[in-house]
Amino acid sequence: MLLLTVDEQSLEPIYRQIVAQIRDKIAGRVLLPGERLPSTRRLADQLGIHRSTVATAYQELWALGFIDLSPGSRPRVRDRMQFATAADRGDKGLVDWQTVVSPASEAVWRTYRRLDPLGKESTPALINFASMNMDSRLFPLESFRACLDRAVKNHGDALLGYGARAGFPPLREYIARRLQSHGISVTADEILITNGSQQGIDLVFRMIAAPGKTVAIESPTYDYVLPLLRFYGLRPVEIPIRQGGMDLGALAAAIAQERPVLVYTMPTFQNPTGISTGQAHRERLLSLCEQHRIPILEDGFEEEMKYSGRVVLPIKSMDKRQLVIYCGTFSKVLFPGARVGWLAAEKECVERLVAIHRFSELAPSMILQAAIHEFCQSGHYDRHIGRMHRAYRKRMQTAVRALSRHIDPAWAEWTEPSGGFLIWLKLKPAPHPPPDWKTLLAAHGVEATTGGSFFYGETPDTYLRLSISPLNEEEITEGVRRLAAALRQAHHPD
Amino acid sequence: MLLLTVDEQSLEPIYRQIVAQIRDKIAGRVLLPGERLPSTRRLADQLGIHRSTVATAYQELWALGFIDLSPGSRPRVRDRMQFATAADRGDKGLVDWQTVVSPASEAVWRTYRRLDPLGKESTPALINFASMNMDSRLFPLESFRACLDRAVKNHGDALLGYGARAGFPPLREYIARRLQSHGISVTADEILITNGSQQGIDLVFRMIAAPGKTVAIESPTYDYVLPLLRFYGLRPVEIPIRQGGMDLGALAAAIAQERPVLVYTMPTFQNPTGISTGQAHRERLLSLCEQHRIPILEDGFEEEMKYSGRVVLPIKSMDKRQLVIYCGTFSKVLFPGARVGWLAAEKECVERLVAIHRFSELAPSMILQAAIHEFCQSGHYDRHIGRMHRAYRKRMQTAVRALSRHIDPAWAEWTEPSGGFLIWLKLKPAPHPPPDWKTLLAAHGVEATTGGSFFYGETPDTYLRLSISPLNEEEITEGVRRLAAALRQAHHPD
Structure with missing residues (x-):
């Protein structure tokens, strides 16, 4: 019984x-x-x-x-199959993932493990010139919190559904108006909201990726673009970047030989070099691409951070023939965790990107978009940009002054950027260069990104990229002092 | 002068x-x-x-x-290149996008224009059985708004940076605990937060996609998965779905012949058929895949909506050998605009997916994740699920009762699902079937999704999928009445 x-x-x-x-x-x-x-x-x-x-x-x-x-x-x-418990799971399951995944995916995985990914826990004792996070001490979080609350209160149910495919319409309207202040004339239906500008770049690459296609890129370029190109099987054609920007002679030759399907460029505060091109360079680049009908992906990730006063307008501002896909972001002014960026392009191109986005993740979340819209349209965004300009103008001056004071010209050279957060140090040959800059820098209490990750091919780490975005003046000054000590050791070990 | x-x-x-x-x-x-x-x-x-x-x-x-x-x-x-104004932009720019994009991207674009995308403006006068949006009238928006506010207040600056690569750690902890109530034993580091479960599926496909690879899918299956497979060049092997679930004999034969690299299945309230498989079917499917070391992508999109009382646990609950990638979502209980879902899989697999996600959009936004975590851990989530169960149990009964009352068995047949939101009508041959069901239904004031989009090959539209998710009992009853009128016209035109 x-x-x-x-x-x-x-x-x-x-x-x-x-x-x-x-x-x-x-x-x-x-x-x-x-x-x-x-x-x-x-x-x-x-x-x-x-x-x-x-x-x-x-x-x-x-x-x-x-x-x-x-x-x-x-x-x-019944003889039931048993539950799997934590104890059942060994280190390795039955599947050999390496044989399941694609070769491209395997390569991305290897790159990922090699690079220091963003968001990595950084050692608090080190002064961090590697992070591109913003200094959250400058962000008016309380105002943003109020905007978030007001957005949900005002829009209510409208934010709960999948929402508009290309993004929250009032935010697209706002971005279209905002772009006008950069000389760009587009309408809201030429704008697609993305999860940060990285997703914008990803979508454009996904749209064009097919075997044998090539993309012209600046060399060096944004490190997170290189694994993406590899992942989608797009072959990069590296165009060297000079003091004035991408070498347009080299680009013309590459166009003739390699027929790239896209030119990817960051004309303003290029990552990693901090270089901005002048008006004439932008015109020549646009004319060249118009002549060959090659779309340009213009990455304006730090467009809003022109705090030096001299304003060169985006290439997109002259784009009568609609070949420029412009990508922008709120991450580099508000905060990276916002994950709200946008693409502005010819309407058909936007709709094609929406189609890919649609099947890959349906739609962007409306709530954050509505909150950012509230923040923008209530004037907080403009005030915040003003605050950021004042702060970073001083911080960049502090950084450049400290570099001039502490870094011997025999150790490294650099150019003062007219905005943004990045300084690119070209290291001079040292009698005893360290086998690993990261380790030497860490030993002196400082972090920076070594140059190799910004080049497609293997390149000796003869560059350091300094980002001042998370640091205040005191930290910048102390950080440069520590950097100088590391460089001194490489040049005068004893 | x-x-x-x-x-x-x-x-x-x-x-x-x-x-x-x-x-x-x-x-x-x-x-x-x-x-x-x-x-x-x-x-x-x-x-x-x-x-x-x-x-x-x-x-x-x-x-x-x-x-x-x-x-x-x-x-x-200077002879400056002129600004591009709105007047300069004709209908067509210089670029012929069709020649720039990949063939796969062109195909997705064509599919997108053919399908009715989610989020399409639906005609308010029609009763909408096509939408998978939740009924926002049931959602405690005020509580959620308070959680959003509290999350930003409590976590503050920590939400502003790029944040943890695989998602907000406390939410991953919560999901791991929650999955235990479904018999699944995983730890937080086996979980990756995604922008809805659609992005989870997209990431898995992207991880494996390579020329010549095949994926076994149920036929019919979730309509948004088919264009994705096509986009990534993955060839689907269609396994017919019977009353008890995927035909496992057919799957075994397909495995022998086609060597699929993945089996994609929705064992609970399958979309579009609403079918749930029993325990024995799940065991056989898992054993078969274990035997051939083929990973399973188990889509548990409506796992929480088992309101009938009988609970069959996910395949993942028995997954000792770690070949199941489980994907879940908050969209089908909270609201689709949340865009928060997750994947649970072997740690190495999660890390490989993080790598792809990292380069394609850096990280998910922390703010919404923190808000959802606050909503969950303060008990709102459980209470809301209880409310949803009570509401949809009655709504589904209402729907099934109305179907029995109004739809002549000579017109269509269907099975009562034990949960979820979907009813799959198999239409019987009509003497005068309409050339276009959508038009006939609209003429009778109702919308539903025709079956063709759920099959990979071209299939005559002899099915209708009814989703009751956005509708209350009154709307369901009236909607079924209108549907019946449309079917009557197809069978007895005069």
Whole structure:
């Protein structure tokens, strides 16, 4: 006889008490596979409960796979496949993922493990010139919190659905107006909201990727673009970057030889070099691409951070023939965690990108977009940009002054950028260059990004990229002092 | 002589007044390319202002490309490339996007235009059985708003950076605990937060996609998965779905012949059929895949919506050998606009997916994740699920009752699902089937999704998928009445 008890005072429903006890008996091998359980009538009588309660318990045990039910016969204990517990999982499962994934995916995985990914825990004691995070001390979080709350209050239910495919319409309207202040004339339906500008770049690459296609890129370029190109099987054609920007003679030659399907460029505060091109360079680049009908992906990731006063307008501002896909972001002014960026391009191009985005993740979340829109349209965004300009103008001056004071010209050279957050140090040959700059820098209490990751081919690490974005003046000054000590050691070890 | 005026009372800085006037004169062809402007000294004297103000204006005009500057000579008006205005943009730019994009991307674009995308404006007068949006009338928006506010207040700055690569750690912890209630034992580091479950599926496909690879799918299957497979060049092997789930005999044969690299399945409330498989089917499917070391992508998109009482646990709950990649979402319980889903898989697999995600969009936004975590851990999530179960149990009963009452068995057949939102109608041959069901339904004031989009090959639209997710009981009853009227017309036109 099956010994079960029920407690009618318990909060646990009676049928669940029965399920739990029978499960335990099966797990404890008190009930063995093949054994019969009592009929519903019999068990109900025995426990003094309603027959339907037993039936419910048996249904649940059947659904969970512990018993077999067949009409007209008593339930039978099943030889159920066991639950997987934490203890079951060894270090390695059955699947050899390397054989399952694509070669491109395997390569990205290897790159990922080699690079220091963004978001890596940095050692608090080190002064961090490697991070591109913004200094959150400058961000008016309380105002943003109020905007977030107001956005949900005002738009309510409208934010709960999948929402507009290309993004929250009022934010697209705002961005279109905002772009006008950079000389760009586009309408809201030429704008697609993305999860940061990185997703914009990813979508453009996904749209064009096919075997044998090439993309012209600046060399060096943004380190996170290189693994993406590799992943999508797009072959990069590296165009060297000079003091004035991408070498346009080299680009013309590359166009003739390699027929790139896209030119990727950061004309303003290029990452990693900090170089901005002049008006004439932008015109020549646009003319060259117009002549060959090659779309340009213009990455304006730090467009808003022109704090030096001299404003060169984006290439997109002259784009009558609609071959420029412009990508922008709120990450480099507000905060990276916003994950809101945008693409502005010919309407057909935007719609093609929407189609890819649609099937790959349906739509961007409306709530953050509505909050950012609230922040922008209530004037907080403009005020914040003003604050950022004042702060970073001083910080960049501090950085350049400290570099001039502490770094011997025999150790490194650099150019003062007219905005943004990046300084690119070209290291001079040292009599005893360290095998690993990262280690030497860490030993002196400072972090920076070594140059190799910004080149497609293997390149000796003869550059350092300094980002001042997360640091205040005091930290910058101390950081440069530590950097100088590391360079001194490479040049004058004793 | 260059005629300019300055207004020292104006809010506009003087240098900007000069810039604006010279720009206007160039635009109006008062100043022609090649013409010389006065020296800074001369113009400063003329206007009675400081020379450096003129120099600043000239610097800005140079940066904007309106003049050339060279040391020792007067500025010269440049033949600047003009701004692109809205009027310049015709319907078509210079680029023929069809030649730029990949064939896969072209195909997705064509599919996108053919399908009715989610988020499409639906005609308010129609009763909408096509949308998978949740009924936002059930969502406790005020509680969520408070959680959002509290999350930003409590976590503050920590939400502003790029954040943890695989998602907000406390939310990953919560999901791991929550999955235990579905019998799944995983740790937080086996979880990757995604922008809805669609992005989870996209990432898995991207991880494996390589020419010649095949994926076994149920037929019919989730319509948004088919274009993705096509986009990534993955060839689907269609396994027919029977009353009890995917035909495992057919799957075994397909594995032998086609060597799929992945099996994609929705064991619970399958989309579009609403079918749930039993425990025994799940065990056999898992054993079969273990035997051939083929990973399973288990889509548990409506796992939480088991309101019938009988609970079959996910395949992942038995996954000792770690070949199941489980994907889940908050969209089908909270609201789709949340765009928060997750993947749970072997740690190495999660890390490989993080690598792809990292380069394609850096990281998911922390703010919404923190808000959802706050909503979950403060008990709102459980209460909301309870509310949803009660509501949809009644709504599904209402739907099934209305179907039985109004739809003649000669017109269509269907099975009552034990949860979720979907009912799959198999239409019987009609003497005068409409050339287009969508049009006939719309004429009767109702919308539903026709079956063709759920099959990979071309299939006559002999199915309708009804989603009750956005509708209350009254709307469901009226909707079924209208549907019946449409079917009646197809069978008895007069």
